[in-house]
Amino acid sequence: MQQIEFDTKWTMVVDIDKCSGCGSCMVSCQAENNIAPMEDGSNKLKTLTWMLVYELNNGKEFPERESAYLPRPCMQCGNPACVPVCPVVATTKDEEGGIVSQIYPRCIGCRYCMAACPYHARYFGWFDPIWPEGMEKALSPNTSTRPRGVVEKCNFCHSRLMDARARARAEGMDPNKLPDGWYKPACLEACPTGAISFGDSKNPEHKVHDLIKDKNAFRLLESIGMDPQVYYISRRDWVREQSDNHLPKDKH
């Protein structure tokens, strides 16, 4: 499929060295996106964690051991593996900004997109979403809930993009040229250490425009050519090394 180049590129940059692994981003994501609590969430391979924090380590024993935490939203790939495989066009990358959509009422739940995504960014609704009594009053009004049996994933809190565009229109501005900071995903707002930055990487007025050019910036699995819109920054060599696969002779 032809890769579409957009004028706006919503980009997330995560400074891994600032991430404490607290999981606030995961919790705020679940609240913002109306993810129902599971009765038995002990099997972590069946829970819905659109934003998931991975723990990395340098493979050494104490006292040389170091850890790092890597929050993983959907990478909103420029060349997504999931989009061309969907048999029913339930996931697309065709909107200005480059967010990979997931159309819940269209999805048949075949899970081919999940098999195709090496980041494990896609999740399946294995069970009916049930909110304990009273909790349904706290649902986000702007985020649609999903039935069981469809695939769901991070969409950079797309409803917040809609809100920001509406605000721009109301103030007589171009909704496709949002000022920096007008559109912020929930994970960014909840992060206590400011590890997450977000904006349009094609707009020089946005902070992420420069952040992605940082010498320590990298993306996950660049070698397989999926062109993610999520960048990471770490000043530690061993962390950057784990961003992709390397042959033994190429390792430091």
Add this chain to the structure above:
Amino acid sequence: MDRNLFPEGVTRCGLPKFSLWMAFVAIFFLWGAYAAVVIFANGIGVTGLDNYFGFGLWITFDLAVIALGAGAFFTGFLKYILKIDQLKNIVNLAVIIGFLCYSGAMLILTMDIGQPIRAWFGYWHPNVHSMLTEVIFCITCYCVVLLIEFIPLILEQKQLNKIPFVHHFAHHLHVNMALFAGIGTFLSTFHQGSLGGMYGVMFGRPYAFRDGFFIWPWTFFLFVLSAVGTGPIFTVLVCTLIEKMTGKKLVEYKVKALMGKIAGSMLCLYMFLKIIDTWAWATGYLPSVGLTFDEMFYGNIYGKWLMWVELGLCGLVPAIMMITPSIRKNPALLYTAGILACVGVSINRYVFTVQTIAIPVMPFDTWEFYAPNWAEWTTCGMIVAYGVLVLSLCYRYLPVFPSEIKLNSKQS
């Protein structure tokens, strides 16, 4: 009691014995049907599938039975298009097995997709870039073609065939069978290929991804060849099993040996290309994305032994056995080769389905394990039971084997 329904000139066991057999198989069918009700009521969260293993036993089972059901299209192609007349004695069985495999696979898919009532979206909102779209179109169309090929056999049932309209209708369907065989060959070749293509296009999954020709990755062609290399011999194995169970000779051994020769030839071609493909993948593609051959395997469950068994014991060995005339002429050795080949193609479908998604692509990710649970096993059992039930009914009441009377009168 039901003797008047038997095909002309054959003998069958008594109705009580047959009923007992059917009741025994029905237990497995009903057990799976219970699991299906639980799955439809509570969703597929009740299975052993999870977010790492969105594909599991069901998809493996589907791909394996579709490959093994390839005997229908390939035998039909050889019989009706290439006019290899000897195959007329086994083509009916091949068609029935094909129909059972495809309809069974579709029944499994209705459970496997999360939203079964949206299954028709595959037609209504097709994504022309998706290999799965092609699979959806071809499998459903081909299942209809198989039904059309199966119907004349049902209409040839002794009592039904006495109705003049039914008799003529069946005759005309027979006359035009070459047309349906041709359509079936076209449809089946494409979706066998697209099932392989489904994996080959997943460029985020280094175990499965392959380059290819135009829009088709090499797995497209390999899946077609592995299916035609095992489908015909699977038909022979089923035929032999029916013979052993009924104590009758149903198909001449030389027809079975011919099917073995056909399967063996295709399997040899497949193995030649598969070994080249595996070599190119291991030494060319994997290093290009920073991975090694060793990193594709882990522990016992995902060990290299699976690959050696698939390519060696269940690939090269049966291929050579089936093309060697002296081995092929020995029934026990031909059947052994057939079983090995069928196991080999099933392992191939398993590793492409499960190992592909088990391998951690992100370096900090971990290998995860998948074990199908009772809901998946029993529903697969239900499909096998469905096949056994229909096949039992066909054997008892339909003229499936044209040479049965001749072969058994000779014996007596």
